Amino acid sequence: MASSTDTTRFAQFKLVLLGESAVGKSSIVHRFVKNTFDNFRESTIGAAFLTQTITLPESKTTIKFEIWDTAGQERYKSLAPMYYRNAHAALCVYDITNPSSFTKAQDWIKELKKQAPEGIVICLVGNKLDLSEERQVDEQEVLQYVQELNHQENNVLWAECSAKSGEGVLDIFNKIGRALPVEEVINGASSRARQVGSRKPGVDLARQAHSPQNSGCC
């Protein structure tokens, strides 16, 4: 019913957050999803799942992000491929006060280019903008890096934000939303998207029958 008409379109996208541990991935997600910030957030275990919807007014599109917030610790490294494997967007987060985290983010980008599906929207995010006095990762440097990447026909976005203050967080997701191939997904380019799209209108009773089963087994 909400197919390719002029009315608000709806698209669902899978988004994964990558980056070194303690750069603020979860904080960004929480700022984005719940608009909260916890000074003493515990480190993520495995991968957390959250959803948030944004609306792009210019294209009258509602985009729902299925956000997979992966743990940055080395231990959970093996989880990441599973989440970025069929993700539409990836946030490579680094801490602007920590150069090594930027290196790590670069590594992630490399890995994504190798392993992730083509057309994935990669966004390099420098977090902890509130600590810009202690900045150690130079903006210019990053910009240069991003430009270099984009020269090689990579679609890499770059943004800086502060999960603490909330500065720039929403912008990032808006940016991504605009970069995402909304049309394709809606037009049913990918079977998965179509499936997701068909999910929206009604409630599938059969699914409900499955769910308790799943929950019951734990």
Added chain:
Amino acid sequence: MTAKTKRRVLGTVQQAPTTANGSTKLPIQSGEHPLPVPQPVMTSPSPIAHTGPDSLICPICNEKMISVNQLNQHIDDVHLGDSNSDSPPPPTAMPTTPQKLDSPGVLDKIIKRNTTPTKKIINLDLFEGSKTFSLSDSNGRDANSMSPTLHQKPRVSRTHWVQPSGNNTCSMAGCSKQLNVKNGIVNCRRCGKLFCNSHTDFKVKLRNPNPGESIPQYDKDGIWSKCCEECFFHKPDIVAGTAVNAVDLTSSFRQLRQTRQEENQLIIDKTVKKFIKLVNLLTEFYITSQHHREAPRTGLSSFFQTSTLDESLLIEKQREIVGYENWQDQNLVQYCYICLTKFGFLLRKHHCRLCGQVVCDDKFSERQECSLLVPLPMILSKLTHLNYSVQVKTHFDEVLHSHDDLFSVRMCKNCKDSLLYDYKLKILNEQHDPKLQELFSYYNQLFVVKEKIHHQMAKYRREMDAVTKSKSNAALESTNRFKDRVMGSFREFERILTEFKTIYFVQNSVSPQFQKYGRILKGINQSLILFLQESLMEFKDLNNRLKQTENEAMPKQPEVEIPRLTKKQIRELRESLMVMNEQKFIIEKLINDVTKQRKFDELQPLLNNKLEITTEIDRLESELGEFGFS
């Protein structure tokens, strides 16, 4: 009175059965017992220990016994100590069965009997084996606390015994059993040390120590006593019996052999000297006879025919050479000294011209030929380099080729053998030369390699021991290299051995053309094979040890290749699997929450993710295979 009854022994009657009316009948019928019949003092029925041949009851505690021996043992063991107690528990009513006292066996066993009603002792000496009656009244020994047996049976002193102190172990080397009631606490009667039951199974005869001796001594007339293994094997006769009887006779044998050889050599020398003289003599005769008579070809006949004087002179000379004292008087000899046959009409006597003994020459019988008329040239041709006279040497060729009968000499078998001993030895050596030389060269080669392997093996063993201790990589490496060297030696050995075998052997048996050397070949072959087997076995063993040590020393290296996955891989895979399982749990929890919160739009990605995780887990588990957690 019953209370005072004290018996030791045999469940047979030791007291006359008393009937209910109080009269005691002694069922001993034979008059051989001059024992005073015990008076029936008591009115209560006296205990009867014997209920029949099959069932015996201890007269003191009423315990049932199977055999007389057992009862005796039981009394010894259980009731010996309370011999002083005034009142042993009075036996309760017992079936008074007719006593079997009339059986002579039982009667015989009754040795001692106390006539007084207060103390009655019947001592049946079963174990001493004495069949004679020894009657003694133990009345007078009331004060003595010892059991009657102590007086009856001499006992070896116990003063040297080690007293058990709560926590003893068997003194037997390698036993270390705790000494308790179960294992037994037994003193060796000789050394006095404490042992368990199983290590005092030996018995020796001992006597009490004389003054100055601390422990009982072995004595053939002593008492059989328990002892430990050590004391048993120190028994004088056993010591004598097991003493090493071997005597090294090598030196005396060597001496004997030496003298024998010298004697032989002496005989050979003597014979050779005599032979030389004989040759000289005969040559002189031969030449002179030739010159004088001009009859070169018919030597003997002409010689014998023409001049008996010459003949007698010749014999005289021969006697001289042999020595008059050696020249046997043929009238005194009746038997051939070699074959011991009696001489007779048909069996002529001959003098050996070398030793002078009288021998026969019976070449027609089955007996061996004791003497022969040997043509001298035959021997001369074999012994060309003896120290002959100048005359012989100058005419040597002539003499050698003469077929004159004159030039023959009778010699006995023994003399011939000793004369040709050196020659035969030489021939024997020469004969084998060409082929044997080759054979021996092979043997030498093999022997050298064999020695080499032997030394290398010893070194390998030493290095192996060192490596097992140190386990250092450098040592391992050098040992490995050395192993290769030993291997090389073995290969060389094998090569020569195969060569050797292909030449001399046809399918594991000596090839026909070398049958002559069969024995030596077989010997060499056998020894080599034995050597190879033994060394290879050890070599293999050492190699295994080396490998083992190597594996222990460097466990990583071999495992890199052997297992499908490296340790690192396994660790990583396991880690991933663990993470995946955690994640699955998280997701499942999320699904649960989402379902509860009815956020069904979020459910789908989670379910998808769960599916993904599950497949991932399956993949990891299958990859890990046997290295997985389960």
